[in-house]
Amino acid sequence: MLVFSITFVLMGCATLWTPPEKNDLKIVDHQIHRDKKAIIIRAVHVPGLLEKGAALEYMVPAMAKIAKVGANGICLDLAGFSADGKSLDPAVAETIESYAERAKDQRMVCVINVLGDSRDSTFRKNAVRSAAKVLGTQRKALYIIDGPDAPPLAASFKRLAPNLVLAAPENGDVKIMTDPAVAGNNGLVLLSGSLPEEPWGNTNYLLPDNDQSYTMLDEAYTNPVEKMPWTPDNSKLSEEEQAEGFVSLFNGVDLDNWWNYYHEGESFRINDDGYLECYKAGAGGLVTRDRYEDFILRLEYKFNDADANSGIHLWVPRAARQSKIGFEIQLMGDSDLKEPHDTSTGAVYDVVPALTVATHPEGEWNALEIQTQGSHLKVTLNGIIIQDFDMDEVEELRYRLRKGFIDLQDHDDYVVFRNIRIKEL
Numbered sequence: 001m002l003v004f005s006i007t008f009v010l011m012g013c014a015t016l017w018t019p020p021e022k023n024d025l026k027i028v029d030h031q032i033h034r035d036k037k038a039i040i041i042r043a044v045h046v047p048g049l050l051e052k053g054a055a056l057e058y059m060v061p062a063m064a065k066i067a068k069v070g071a072n073g074i075c076l077d078l079a080g081f082s083a084d085g086k087s088l089d090p091a092v093a094e095t096i097e098s099y100a101e102r103a104k105d106q107r108m109v110c111v112i113n114v115l116g117d118s119r120d121s122t123f124r125k126n127a128v129r130s131a132a133k134v135l136g137t138q139r140k141a142l143y144i145i146d147g148p149d150a151p152p153l154a155a156s157f158k159r160l161a162p163n164l165v166l167a168a169p170e171n172g173d174v175k176i177m178t179d180p181a182v183a184g185n186n187g188l189v190l191l192s193g194s195l196p197e198e199p200w201g202n203t204n205y206l207l208p209d210n211d212q213s214y215t216m217l218d219e220a221y222t223n224p225v226e227k228m229p230w231t232p233d234n235s236k237l238s239e240e241e242q243a244e245g246f247v248s249l250f251n252g253v254d255l256d257n258w259w260n261y262y263h264e265g266e267s268f269r270i271n272d273d274g275y276l277e278c279y280k281a282g283a284g285g286l287v288t289r290d291r292y293e294d295f296i297l298r299l300e301y302k303f304n305d306a307d308a309n310s311g312i313h314l315w316v317p318r319a320a321r322q323s324k325i326g327f328e329i330q331l332m333g334d335s336d337l338k339e340p341h342d343t344s345t346g347a348v349y350d351v352v353p354a355l356t357v358a359t360h361p362e363g364e365w366n367a368l369e370i371q372t373q374g375s376h377l378k379v380t381l382n383g384i385i386i387q388d389f390d391m392d393e394v395e396e397l398r399y400r401l402r403k404g405f406i407d408l409q410d411h412d413d414y415v416v417f418r419n420i421r422i423k424e425l
Contacts, residue, residue, distance in 0.1 A: 017162045023104055024139035025165040027173050031187035032142070032165065032204065034104070038187065041142060041204040042319070043073030043111045044213060051079035054098035060399035063108055067325045068401060069214050070199075070221030070318035073109040074099070075144070075206055077116035078131060085118075085126030088134045100140035107321040110141040111206065114157065121149060128153045132160035139163050144206070146176055146192065167204075174204065195220060200263050221318045223259040225289055230257045237421060246298070249288060250276055250420040261285035261322070267410040276417040278310065278410050285313055285322060285407035293403040294425040297370045300418050303333035303362050308413040311349060312370065315404035323349045326401045328409065329370055329379060329387075335359040346379060346386035351396050358384040365418075372402075373425050 020026040022035050031038040044066045052058045063074050076099065080089035100110040114131050115124050128145070135143075144167040145154045154168035167174035167190040176190050177183045183191045185201040196203040199220040207213040233251040234242055249257065252274030260266060260283035267283035270276060278286075292315075301310070315326035322328065328349035337344055337357050346354030358381040360366050369380040379387035391397045408417055 020139060020163070024163075025109075025142055026139075027165060027188070031202070032174065034109070034140075039072075039109060040187070040202055041073045041109050041111065041190070041206075042071040042199075042217075043075045043109065043204075043206045044071050044209050044217075045075040045077075045111075045113065045206055046209045047077050047117070049074075050076040050092070050095060050099070054095045054102075056395060056399055059099060059102050063103065063106060063320075064317065064325050064399070064401050065214070067106070067108065067317035067320035068404065069217040071207070071217055072107065072319045073111050073142075073206075074103065075111035075113055077113045078127075079116070081123075081127050081130060085123040085130060088127070088130040090134055093134055093138055096135065096138055096141060100138070104140060105321070106324040108319075112141045112143050114143050114145050115147070115153070119147075124149060124153060125156075128157050129160060132157050132164075136161040136163060139165070142167060142174070144168065144176065144190065145172070150176075218318070223287075225257065225259040228256065228289075230289055232257070236419075241421065241423075244423060246296075246421045246423045248421050250417070252276075252418075255286070257289040258286050259289070261287050261316070261407055261410075265410075268408070271416070274418075276408070276420070278408065278413070278415050281410060281412035283410045285316070285409050287316060287405045287407040291404050292406055292422065292424060294373045295371070296423045296425065297406065297420075298368070298422070299420040300365045300367050301331060302365045302416045303331075304414060306333045306336070306362055308333035308362070308415060309411040310413060310415040311409040311411070312368070313405075313407045313409055314370065314372065315401040316407050317401060317404055322407060322409075324400075326404050327377075327397070329368075331366075331368075331409075331415070332359075333362045333413075335361045340386075346381055348377070348387065348397065352387065352389065352394060354379075354381075354386040355388070356384060356386060358382050358386050371425075375402075 026033050046062050080092040103110040143164050150168050151170035154171040166172040167176050169176045174188050174190050176192050178192050180197045183189045183203050187202040189203050191203055191205040232247045234248045262284035265283040267278050268286045310331045311328045313322035313328050316322045317325045330347040330349045332345045334344050340354040342350055342353045345359045371378040375390050375392040377391050
């Protein structure tokens with residue numbers, strides 16, 4: 001494999017440009033890319049967060065709040081400069097790495113505001129050099145430099161750190177603009193302070209961390225299904241479940257109370273038996289009309305093939321990765337498994353293994369019940385308890401969402417569902 005590099009000689013020092021690695025941000029075909037996929041950065045600026053460090057108690061709630069309403073990026077002010085800006089604490093690079101890695105794992109993006117709200121011109125010139133020196137190899141974040149003096153500072157930053165993707169009014173890779181009408185639908189624009197005219201379009205944007213932004217985002221990404229009237233058909237529920245207050249979420253006829261997680265995607269249909277089947281990739285998940293907090297969810301599912309993969313996502317946000325912002329109860333075609341692990345059936349995906357293997361053979365139906373109340377999670381599969389614990393006692397789960405949508409996962413494997421019903425507690 002050939003590795004190409006370009007060396008820029010600047011004022012007696014050399015800066016090396018190298019090709020981006022797999023998860024680095026880069027510009028491809030007039031769009032920001034990560035790995036092989038184009039991404040649109042829909043970010044909220046949260047000042048004062050970076051200096052608190054990268055503990056889960058700070059990172060996770062902030063990112064979850066953003067994803068819950070439909071955005072996918074968190075913008076942090078760079079911290080750790082000396083008073084004159086001539087030095088930057090090298091430890092800040094590790095903190096940014098932690099945020100960027102967490103964001104990537106959650107299908108989100110980390111944005112770094114290089115100069116924060118500093119206004120002193122001498123400090124800003126020094127700080128740009130210091131930041132470029134310390135962060136020049138940290139390529140998993142988007143960097144921004146804004147303000148009236150931004151063009152020359154951006155030019156300096158790009159000379160010193162050519163590997164980093166920079167947004168600036170001039171001399172960056174992405175152009176910062178403030179007028180939605182002028183910004184248009186452009187993957188190399190970062191619209192600052194407002195939503196694009198087409199929120200689902202290609203224009204990146206950055207909003208302030210305030211109630212107005214979160215309300216605006218939640219409204220912008222509300223699916224029309226959520227606003228439509230819907231009357232559940234409970235006629236197929238048992239008399240006992242009807243008396244207990246269960247509501248049928250699937251009537252075997254239509255999907256009027258469901259929507260696809262990915263905009264304009266499609267993966268689910270109703271088969272000739274009146275069952276709900278995931279038959280191809282595209283939707284990302286089939287999402288309930290309403291958000292839920294404490295509930296009992298009951299359903300039956302069936303895989304035809306060994307190693308088939310699906311899951312039930314709980315407390316789903318409007319954007320980002322459902323299983324990492326909320327929770328996923330893993331479902332697999334793994335009936336021959338001897339010992340459960342953290343990605344086998346019944347696991348809280350990638351965190352807590354099931355207590356035991358309780359899956360029926362592929363081709364047979366499995367009865368699943370998920371109960372959540374406060375911080376307690378209990379899961380029963382085919383009459384056997386496979387999860388029963390306090391979520392607050394697990395550090396990785398303590399700060400995730402506890403209210404949101406429920407969805408049936410589309411993992412590009414065939415799976416069938418039926419008898420889906422829920423009772424709010």
